[in-house]
Structures are given as C-alpha cells and as structure tokens.
Amino acid sequence: MSEHVPTLGTEKKPGSERRPGGRRFWSARRVPALLAAAVLLGGCGLLLYDVVSVRSGQPGMRWRRELAHSLSQRPLDQMWVQVGAGLAVALGLWLVVLAVTPGLRSLLPMRADSADAEVRAGLQRGAAALLLRDRAMAVPGVQGARVRVGRGRVTVRAVSHFREIADVREDLGEAMRAGIAELGLAREPGLAVRVERGTAGGKR
The missing domain is CATH 3.30.70.1350 (Cation efflux protein, cytoplasmic domain)
Structure with a gap:
C-alpha cells in the first residue's frame, strides 16, 4: 500500500495582514475562466463583425438573421426554448458559485505562527x-x-x-x-x- 506524504501548500500575498483565524485558500480556476473568456471573446467578435458589415452596407450574417427570425417565430412555451433557457441559467449559476466560493476543499489552512505574515x-x-x-x-x-x-x-x-x-x-x-x-x-x-x-x- 502506497504511503501518502504530508504536503504543505504555501501562498504569498504582498501586504496581507496576519489573521489568527486563518482564511481558506482560493482556487485559481484557470480552466473555467479560460472557457468563459473564450466564449465571450468569440461571441463579441462575431457580433462586432456583423455590426461592421451592416454599417458598411453589407447584409448581416445569414446565421444571425435566420436565428433572429426563428426565435421571433418560436413560442416561449416550446420545450426546446425552455430547455435552452434552463441550461443558460444553470451555466450562469455555476459560474457564480465558482466566483464566490474559495475551492481547494482538500487544503486546510494552518496557524500563522511565523513572523512572516505574507506566507x-x-x-x-x-x-x-x-x-x-x-x-x-x-x-x-x-x-x-x-x-x-x-x-x-x-x-x-x-x-x-x-x-x-x-x-x-x-x-x-x-x-x-x-x-x-x-x-x-x-x-x-x-x-x-x-x-x-x-x-x-x-x-x-
């Protein structure tokens, strides 16, 4: 049976003050942040391109016109509309939970007995x-x-x-x-x- 070696995690925060109670460690959550940034960047880029095309006298993107027409004709009580809205709400709630919770539940903060309050x-x-x-x-x-x-x-x-x-x-x-x-x-x-x-x- 393999042995688990006790592991210490360290985190430096310039200018931080020592708190005897100890705060939990916050996860960087780079993957969710990267995915959210990529989706927002791609959506904003497509919308900006479409706006520039319309302003320059060109027709808007076909998929956007078809999507707008389809949404305008589709009733709100349709199952697929409700499913899409539910997925969007669930995704938004997931991002909010990730933003307001520390994460790193497997790491317990230790007392700051050292004179170095930044560690x-x-x-x-x-x-x-x-x-x-x-x-x-x-x-x-x-x-x-x-x-x-x-x-x-x-x-x-x-x-x-x-x-x-x-x-x-x-x-x-x-x-x-x-x-x-x-x-x-x-x-x-x-x-x-x-x-x-x-x-x-x-x-x-």
Missing part, C-alpha cells in the same frame, strides 16, 4: 487523516481505525478486540485531541469518536 501554509486533508490514524493505532486496544478529516469535524471509527469500549473511547479521544492540536490548524475541527467491538476473526 500562509496549508495541510492536505489526506495527510492530516494519515497522521491522526497513526496516533489512533498507537492507542492500546485499537486494532483498526478509519479517520476522516472534514473542514469542521474529524470523524474516527475504531475497532477494538479487547479492553472495555468506554476505556478505549476515552483514551482514543484524548489521543485524537492531542493529535489535532499538533496539526497546527488555524481552526481546530470538532471530534467524533466511535469505537466498536471487533469480531474474533480479525480486523473490521
């Missing part, structure tokens, strides 16, 4: 989950563990074949809280621990 660091969720799982497996009585790291909560599911479930849960909770504190995250997530009794045949 921000982040820890990947997979790396954080791997580190916490190693801590969980070191707890006496834990034979198997699964750790899921979200933006607001760390969920731990462990299997124990011996010791009392309550004792294992208490020790595991303390180990996870210590591990979360050592991650150095800007906003420490909540913790949910679940311990189950494993089968005699092996790990679950």
